[in-house]
Amino acid sequence: MDKPKWVIEKEQDKRLARASRVWMFGIHAVRDALRNPNRERLRLMVTQNAYDRLESDILASGMEPEIVPTRKFSAPLDPQSVHQGAALEVKPLDWGPIEEVCLAADGQVPRVILLDRVTDPHNVGAILRSAEVFGARAVIAPERHSAPETGALAKTASGSLERQPYLRIRNLADAIEKLQQMGYLVVGLDGDAEESIEDAVVGMTDRPIALVFGAEGPGLRDKTKETVDKLAKIPYAADFGSLNVSNAAAVALYAVRPK
Numbered sequence: 001m002d003k004p005k006w007v008i009e010k011e012q013d014k015r016l017a018r019a020s021r022v023w024m025f026g027i028h029a030v031r032d033a034l035r036n037p038n039r040e041r042l043r044l045m046v047t048q049n050a051y052d053r054l055e056s057d058i059l060a061s062g063m064e065p066e067i068v069p070t071r072k073f074s075a076p077l078d079p080q081s082v083h084q085g086a087a088l089e090v091k092p093l094d095w096g097p098i099e100e101v102c103l104a105a106d107g108q109v110p111r112v113i114l115l116d117r118v119t120d121p122h123n124v125g126a127i128l129r130s131a132e133v134f135g136a137r138a139v140i141a142p143e144r145h146s147a148p149e150t151g152a153l154a155k156t157a158s159g160s161l162e163r164q165p166y167l168r169i170r171n172l173a174d175a176i177e178k179l180q181q182m183g184y185l186v187v188g189l190d191g192d193a194e195e196s197i198e199d200a201v202v203g204m205t206d207r208p209i210a211l212v213f214g215a216e217g218p219g220l221r222d223k224t225k226e227t228v229d230k231l232a233k234i235p236y237a238a239d240f241g242s243l244n245v246s247n248a249a250a251v252a253l254y255a256v257r258p259k
């Protein structure tokens with residue numbers, strides 16, 4: 001019997017996850033990754049100073065750190081990175097398929113964020129942080145044209161990357177369709193929409209809601225606008241400027257909170 005499409009996609013995602021490795025850096029990001037029992041850790045490099053700050057977590061993790069002199073520390077990191085003398089090579093987390101992570105059991109009114117080509121790791125990190133604070137079930141982004149789990153993303157997420165499901169999927173339109181079939185109201189956030197986000201969800205905050213955000217510059221793609229159930233805007237008092245996507249995500253998550 002043929003495997004269902006979602007099982008094939010999950011297997012493909014697992015293969016991709018196995019293939020990729022990333023470096024986390026910075027004391028907080030490394031500490032959070034050391035504390036996460038679900039995080040597969042491969043290699044730890046620290047300066048003596050960072051070792052002293054992380055000692056209890058390093059010992060608890062069972063890892064053998066490489067102690068590197070401060071002046072030699074930049075390799076294998078981006079020389080621009082603010083690593084604070086701590087770098088941990090890890091594999092991306094595997095959170096499982098949308099069908100499981102976003103399942104809305106009876107009485108639950110989950111919130112989910114989808115990202116349409118948001119590639120800046122700092123924006124995605126900030127969105128993960130807000131998503132965790134507002135109790136969102138997941139942040140979902142396509143495998144291509146989005147920000148992978150990197151040290152920069154982990155640092156901006158300030159620990160949320162270890163706790164907040166970040167699902168990398170093959171195709172955004174398929175993900176939106178799956179969520180719609182699961183009972184989600186899917187709202188695209190677009191500064192030029194007619195309706196405000198509050199009006200778009202009035203009387204519906206007891207439903208599962210997914211919010212879709214676009215990239216800096218281009219915003220939501222036309223194809224995405226056609227796939228969502230509604231478009232909504234965050235009304236501005238000023239007639240100039242625009243919100244950064246991570247700020248827009250925080251405002252919209254608050255506006256659609258279960259009431």
Ligand SMILES: C[S@@+](CC[C@H](N)C(=O)[O-])C[C@H]1O[C@@H](n2cnc3c(N)ncnc32)[C@H](O)[C@@H]1O
Pocket residue numbers: 188189190191192212213214215216217218219220232233234235236242243244245246248
């Ligand atoms: C900097 S904005 C992109 C601006 C783009 N020129 C546009 O017209 O959408 C990045 C994303 O943040 C969200 N966003 C920013 N300001 C918003 C607003 N006032 N209302 C709704 N969404 C907004 C949207 O999802 C947007 O795609």
